[in-house]
Every structure is written in C-alpha cells, then in structure tokens.
Amino acid sequence: MTDAILEGLNEQQKEAVCCLEGPLLVLAGPGTGKTRVITRRIANLMAHGVDPRRILGVTFTNKAAGEMRSRVQALVGGASPLLCTFHSFCARFLRIEGPNIGLSPDYTIYDEEDSANAMKNVAKAMGLDEKQFPARSLRRWISNLKNRGIGPDGAPSHTFRDRIIQEVYAEYEKLLRRSQALDFDDLLLRAVRLLEENTAVRERYQDRYRYILVDEYQDTNACQYHLMKILGDRWRNVCATGDPDQSIYGWRGADIRNILNFEKDYPDAKVIRLEENYRSTGTILRCASSLIRHNRSRKEKDVWTRNPAGRKARLAVLADDSLEAYEVAATAEGWMRSGFRAGDIAVFYRTNAQSRPIEAALVESAIPYRIVGATMFYERKEIKDILAYLRLVANPSDEESLRRVINVPRRGLGEAVVKMLEDEARRKGIGLAALVFDRSAWPASLGGRRREALEGFADLISKAREKAGGKVETLVRHILDATGYLESLDEREEADRIANVEELVNAAAQFDADNPDGGLTRYLEEVALLTGVDRWDPSEDRVTLMTLHMAKGLEFPAVIITGLEDGLLPLQRIPDDRDDEDAERAALEEERRLFFVGITRAKRELVLMRAKARRRYGDYRTSMPSRFLDEIPRACLQIDDKATPSWAELHSGRRGGEPDDRDGFETYGRGCARRCRSDTDGEFAGDGAARRRRSQEGSEDGEGDHSADDREPAEQAAADDPPAKQPARRAAGRPVETDGGESQESPFDIEPGDRVSHHKFGVGVVESVTGSGLSAKATVRFRAVGRKILLLSMARLKKE
DNA sequence: AACTCTACGGTTTTT
C-alpha cells in the first residue's frame, strides 16, 4: 500500500507525503508535482487509518476538487474526504448551521450581477445619482470591506463618500437579510463569524476536521485565512500548499502575506520546497525564472528541470490584433500538422475582450476551439431568468429574483405596479416578496386587471412550489410551460436563446442523473458556485481559449500568450485616488506573476505574440512591447517580426500582405496616450534607430555571449533581422482562404445530412445549418426526441 | 404598458 503511495516521488515529495502530523507548508513551484503530493498525502492519511470524514481539503475550483477526489479514490478507494472550494464549503456549512444566525436553509446565493442589481435598487431608493455612485463601484467598495471582515458599522465615515457607502452598505445588508440571500463575500464572512461567535458549533467543526489541506494558499483572502485558522486550531494539522510567485488575486482581496507568514503563524511548521519541475522544457522554464526574478518582494526559490532544453520560445510581432488572431490560427494549424491535437493547444490573454478576434480567426480557419469562462452559460439573460424562477420557488423571500421575473415574460406587471407594491410593502414594514405572496396585504388600489395579473403570477409560483420536491428537470419544464417563456422569444431573432434554454433543461436533467437525491437547493447552489473552468471538458479535442487568470493550475503541451504589450500585459490600472508607489509596484509585480503563470503552463511549445496596434472601442491605438519581454533572456527567444515592412516591400509600395488603408500605423507610439510616465518611453517611442544601433553589437545569434545576462532586452535584435528573411514567413499571417471559402457556414464541419450525436438527445441527422461563426445553428432531427435547433457553439455535438 | 430610438460607456482579472 505504502509502495503505491510513494511510487515515483522524489525526496521532497516523499517527505511532504509522509509528514502527516503538525503544520506543514509546501512551497511548490510550477510543475513540481504539487497536486500529486496533495493526493498522495491524503491517500497516505487514509492508509494510516484516518477516517476520511476527518479530512478536509480546500481547492480553488470544483474541478480541481473532483480530480483530487478521483485520484485519491484510485489510490485507496472507499469513502472520499470532503474536497471542495472555500465557497462551497461555506455554503454547505451555512445550509446546516445557518438557522443559528436566522438564515433559512434555503437561502439564495447572489452572484456578482445579482449583488450589483440589488445595490442599484438600494441606491435608487436612497435617491443617489447613478453616475456618481455606479452600482458596480458600490459593489466593489462594499466587497472590499466585507473581504476585510468589516461590517457597515465598522466602515470608515470620514468623507461624504464614505458615509454614503456606509449607508448603502447598511441598506444592502437589510435587503439581503429580508431576501434570505447571501453574496459571495457573505458566504465566507458569515461562516467565519458564526464560527467565531458560536462556541458549540466552532468546537464541533474544529473537532471534526482533524486534517486540513488548503491548496493555492497564496490566493487566500483575510476571511479564508481566518476560516482555516479557526478550523485548524484544535488539531493544528494544517497543510498549506502554494507558490507566492503565482499569487494573482490580490485585486480581489487575496493576501500574499498569508503564505509568507505561515511560519510565523505556526512556529513549529515544517517547510518543504518542491523545486524540480517535471512539466516544461528547460528553455520555457528559463524564460519563466528570468522573468520572475524581477519581482522584488519575493521568496527566493529555484525551480529546475532535467527535461531537455527544447525549442526557443517564439515571439511573433504583428501589425494589429486581427493579424495577431490569424497568427494564432496559423500557429495552431502548424502545430496540428506536426502532430499536436487541438486539445493540446491553449491560447491565453489578459482580458476577455481579446478573445473575439481570435475566435473569429479560428472559426474562419475551421479550427475547433472552446472558450473557457467568458460570458458563462449561467450568466446569460435567458438562463438567469429561468434560474430566478427556480430561486423564487426555493426561497419565497428572494426579492431580487422576484423583481427579475415578475414581469418576464410581460404580463402587465410593469414598473408602475412594482412601484405601487414597493410603497405598500414599505408602509406595512414588510418585504416586497412577503407582500406579493400574501394576498390579504395587497393594496386596495390594486385595480382589477392588475390584481388579476398579480394573482396569476402568485398562483404560478405556488403551483410550481408543489413540484419543487421532485426532479429539477420536471420543475424547469413546468416553469417553461406555465410561463410561456419559450413562446415569448422570437423564433428567428432569439433562436440562440431558445437553444440555450433547451441546454439548461439538459443540464438540469444531467444534474438529476448525477445527484439522485440532490434537490432544488443543491442544484441552485452548484450552479451559483461553478467556476469558469468547472464547465470545461478537457477531453474535448479543441483549442482552449482562456484568460491568464483561469489558466492557473492547468498545463498544456503547446501554449500561445497574446497581447504582450505595455498597458495590456502589464495591464494599465485605472489611477486610484490612493495611488502610492508601493501599490503601483505591487500591481506591476502581480501582472508579472500573471505572465509567469501563463508561461509555466507550457510543456513543450511556447509562442508569445504582440500587436503594434490594437482595436479598442472601435478605433486603433498603437501599443508598445511589454516591458516583460525585456526580462526574458534573448537566447530563449526567436523573434518573428511580421509587422516591420521589408526594404523591398517599402519600395514596391506594398506591405506585409496588408490592405493599403492602414496608413498611420507606423507612427510607433508617439501618440500613445497610455504610457507617458515611464522614463524609458522616449527610447521605445522613437522609431527604433537608437535601439538598432545599440543592438547591432549583439546582433544575430547571441546565445553564447549573452546566456549569462538575462536582462538584455530581448526584442531589440528582432527589429533588425535582415529584411530578406521576412517575406517568406509572412504568408502564414494571412487569413486562411482555402477550402472553397465556405467554412464559415459550418464552423465545425457539420453539414446537412451529417449524422451527429448529442449527449442528451442521442443520435440524429442534421437537416440544416444556418448563421455563421458564433451564432451558427443547426436544425437536427433526433431519433428519440424529434427536431431541435441547436447552437453549435453551445451544444456538444459529435459527428458520428 | 410596451415599443422604438438614441446616447453613453465599457475592458481587467472571478468566487
């Protein structure tokens, strides 16, 4: 048994797996087998006879938790310990213990949008100017307070703004309370408070969890930190794993000091460093190490590898973001031709907005892809509408959900009626929801037609409530029927919405199948706490697109990181009023860590890209190379400049296969509005003459000379590659115009007549394909369920 | 109450 548990581990890993008692900190560089250590350690605990119910493992995503669970099960079998995210742990804890603090077991979890809406309503009721106090800013300010464990009473009240925020905060809390709802921050905050204040509950849980593991400890915030501190206090068998160099959530309250101070919190802690990397090539690792070395506040750690050096990373320089996107497609195609599967390839970017042109290029090139995260399925309007009905059924106090659906689809209960009901509720001192579901409380002024409409609505909800105990799928279908929601959508204009709703029915059915005794509340909780990666199916053979943040914890054989431009990566922050130099440096260092995370996802191939101009809000802005590129050793980079026109092209009046309407692009960044504070700006902003002269010295292949100096600006030599080299390569940057050009009509090669299979509907035949790109839809006649319209980018159709 | 039009503003990153 012990053999299997320790098999194939190095000394440090073994040490970590075998150190079962007492506080333990595992500092694990990227690719050093951290997940392996955690799962083996859990298995080892169980092999030593520890009851799995006494083990708690907290991870960053549900997917990570699920993977660990199955790996542990493969090693030791039997019951699984509780493996979940911080948020889902707290959600479950509060389902059970909530009644201690007056919280219904059926409480609703408000997501970011719900919270912002609630805050908007609060601000409106207070008569605040929306421009001066935008709901999202309010939400952010209050979230910051909550993350630091500060209630409305403890909030600062020095300035006028402070006092407004304080009041909004207090009103918002009232709204949540009467709605029996918690936002994301509350889940953590309320759980911690309950544990702090209720000795009996605290001791029960402290006693239960004899062994606690926390993954990604570098990204815990104050609440999460306290939670762990409290829960681990009884047995002090707390194992934290993480990597300070991969701390990327400072902006949402994560405090890197939690991991840096672990040894202070637990003076008897054992600290183990995992430094041998098994994931990446030597060159990729060297890029990452050189980069991260530029962070000043850092715990020194040297990750090394026995892996071969591998190929250089390529830096592709493109004229604009659309050409960058085509280069992404061309690069992926090249990899696929040389034996990589689409599923081996990942494309990372800093902001979600960057995915659009890339998507378009991939569609055009008929390369299968999937975006992870972005506008997530469960954030779509139509989905949230249906979910709001479900929530209202589960929790009749939920005011936000009530407001959302009371007139959807239109049933004559518009703004005026809601206003009237609101006033009446205030007069009676009850919540809006309480009023709506209590006929005797309705105002006399509610006239015949409106009264009928409201009766219809209240009946609808209470009828649905009778079905709440059964399968979620049944309830969803009932609600669709009873509301006429699908009929209210325009078959032609909103076909993708209809398809999405169909998908939701499938998802609900899937949940019912996976959780035979699940129940509506569990379903809503699961949906609310799904992370972006949780809905990602890595077994699908598609190129994966995601933000750098979501890439954390994953690995891919071949990786493209786009948008290596100053202002984008590192991203330019909006100047805050309390902007001191330290904060600025901390922010820059976090951006550097983000890039570090991206690079270290790559196993074999790494391509970086930057565009000299980028479309933003409709017009083009020129952009400078990312300062981070200068921090990667020249010897590790092969620069592939497809944007600088060659001598021949300049003199023939043509440029890089580009249409000629792009004049003005070469004004390199003189007009760059974004970055004018850096003193190096002058040097970059010029047309490169100075750079050219300087870099002549090191020219061409500087590997031997420069290997010791990792700080030599990498890209400078690039601009000076002999022009003659350029034209031949440029073709790859152009749109792919092959295959008769019809590929847009059927992005994933699905055509009328094809036999396809769907995970829910089974086998069917494609009747027609309409639309193009992202909104491409197929009408499929399924043997079992008849004709369905499916959105190709949503439905996971497999060709038979 | 519901529809149409216009103006504005949004891009960090996510549970």
Added chain:
DNA sequence: CCGTAGAGTT
C-alpha cells in the same frame, strides 16, 4: 464597436 439603459412616443 457593441450592447444596454433611459427617455420619449404611441
């Protein structure tokens, strides 16, 4: 550029 929210119109 795009979608949404608010105002204005019927």
